[in-house]
Amino acid sequence: MFIKDDFIQGVLKETKTYTAAEVDRILQKALNKVELSYKDVATLLHVSDSEQMQKIYKAAGKIKKEIYGDRIVLFAPLYVSDFCVNNCSYCGYKRDNKFQRQRLSQKQIQEEVTLLEEMGHKRLALEAGEDPINCNIEYVLKAIDTIYSTYSKRGEIRRINVNIAATSVEDYKKLKGADIGTYILFQETYHKPTFERVHANSKKGDYNYHLTAFDRAMEAGLDDVGGGVLFGLADYKYEVLALMMHNLHLEKHYGVGFHTVSVPRLKKAEGMEINEFPHILDDKTFKKVVAILRLALPYTGLILSTRETPKMRKEVIEYGVSQISAGSCTGVNAYKASGSGGENKQFDVDDNRTVVEILKELVDSGHIPSYCTACYRQGRTGEKFAKMTKTGQIQNVCTPNALITFMEFVLNYGDRELLKKSEKLIDFKVKGMKNNELKKQTINCLEKLKNGKKDIFL
Numbered sequence: 001m002f003i004k005d006d007f008i009q010g011v012l013k014e015t016k017t018y019t020a021a022e023v024d025r026i027l028q029k030a031l032n033k034v035e036l037s038y039k040d041v042a043t044l045l046h047v048s049d050s051e052q053m054q055k056i057y058k059a060a061g062k063i064k065k066e067i068y069g070d071r072i073v074l075f076a077p078l079y080v081s082d083f084c085v086n087n088c089s090y091c092g093y094k095r096d097n098k099f100q101r102q103r104l105s106q107k108q109i110q111e112e113v114t115l116l117e118e119m120g121h122k123r124l125a126l127e128a129g130e131d132p133i134n135c136n137i138e139y140v141l142k143a144i145d146t147i148y149s150t151y152s153k154r155g156e157i158r159r160i161n162v163n164i165a166a167t168s169v170e171d172y173k174k175l176k177g178a179d180i181g182t183y184i185l186f187q188e189t190y191h192k193p194t195f196e197r198v199h200a201n202s203k204k205g206d207y208n209y210h211l212t213a214f215d216r217a218m219e220a221g222l223d224d225v226g227g228g229v230l231f232g233l234a235d236y237k238y239e240v241l242a243l244m245m246h247n248l249h250l251e252k253h254y255g256v257g258f259h260t261v262s263v264p265r266l267k268k269a270e271g272m273e274i275n276e277f278p279h280i281l282d283d284k285t286f287k288k289v290v291a292i293l294r295l296a297l298p299y300t301g302l303i304l305s306t307r308e309t310p311k312m313r314k315e316v317i318e319y320g321v322s323q324i325s326a327g328s329c330t331g332v333n334a335y336k337a338s339g340s341g342g343e344n345k346q347f348d349v350d351d352n353r354t355v356v357e358i359l360k361e362l363v364d365s366g367h368i369p370s371y372c373t374a375c376y377r378q379g380r381t382g383e384k385f386a387k388m389t390k391t392g393q394i395q396n397v398c399t400p401n402a403l404i405t406f407m408e409f410v411l412n413y414g415d416r417e418l419l420k421k422s423e424k425l426i427d428f429k430v431k432g433m434k435n436n437e438l439k440k441q442t443i444n445c446l447e448k449l450k451n452g453k454k455d456i457f458l
């Protein structure tokens, strides 16, 4: 298998002692956009000295700004089914938890989607527990179709990323046919003995099958895949090196690595206590992980959910995270049920602010909230997308599209305060655009939006 346990353990051991000069050399290498080696990343992972940590944050922040500019992509999760045949020790949906399981009917999906559209969302992550009978691929496909064809007065969902259990090439082909954005699957942990322990007596417990899910997805033509680790299950240093290894495996075999990596941290859920897990990350370590991932995988989007507090989210956006969820509920039918996550949520959330509140904070810190979904609609996926990011060409479309889609949001969903703040920010960012042709096109699109047009992008 492509996760080499001995190698990872060896590199971590070998790099335990290092000098400040070595850390500086590695950071300079990252800033020069030279790919970091396993040894480089392992060395950074061992850093604990606060002066050196500040240097890591600074370098990660610089890289982030150069590659992603000020854009932050927004999305929301939609839980369609909490039926689950697995008994994952960390999850509120585990088989042993006895509660009234639900699967949304197509009408309920329309209702949930309408609520999400009323919040201004354009991009969803469809979430479901694993259950081949109650939530089979045909149900998922129907749900996707219902989401794409649910239009509310002010908008519609334009991209659905899908986070469902590892499956077969045939099922992935069907997902490809349903026009999904990214196929997301968290490895949870790359550490095999831990993986097998936390997924004991579960369909999900087959380490190799889970690990090779993206190989099957790629074979099926799904070339935008999003990985992730549930931080808190095993040693974070091991997980970061293994994520790198997985990414390199995908690059080597399919010409493209992870489109995104998610960094969920383990949260309290029904039927588990946080202190049962010996590898829980404190805030300081979590920040370090985000910054090092930014340096190790500079061209991969980093996704942060509402599992984190507003304070933490604000901080890690500065040096790593490029996509965040907002206004999220983590239960089936939960948007309707009050927006509080309902009773049977998968785990607790720590950012309960409204979308508009989150956007105001982003704007105040100079970020452009982006509702862009253009890339996959324009066929810029997989290798093509990766090439554009590595050459910096992607900036030519991402910045204008972020400004345009954010203006669309503000005009349709913003309050007076957001409108005022945002017009100022958008104006400032447009003025700062160096390419005159792009500037002209962007101004033209912004004018069209003000005249009532919607869904425009470059």
Ligand code: SAM
Residues within 6 Å of the ligand: 090, 091, 092, 127, 128, 129, 130, 163, 164, 165, 166, 185, 186, 188, 204, 229, 230, 264, 265, 266, 267, 268, 269, 307, 346, 347
């Ligand atoms: N059933 C699919 C699978 O097996 O991959 C989708 C998983 S679930 C809807 C989405 C993710 O929630 C999981 O992959 C897991 O990482 C995360 N999750 C589960 N329990 C959690 C907890 N207690 N705290 C934080 N995240 C959790």
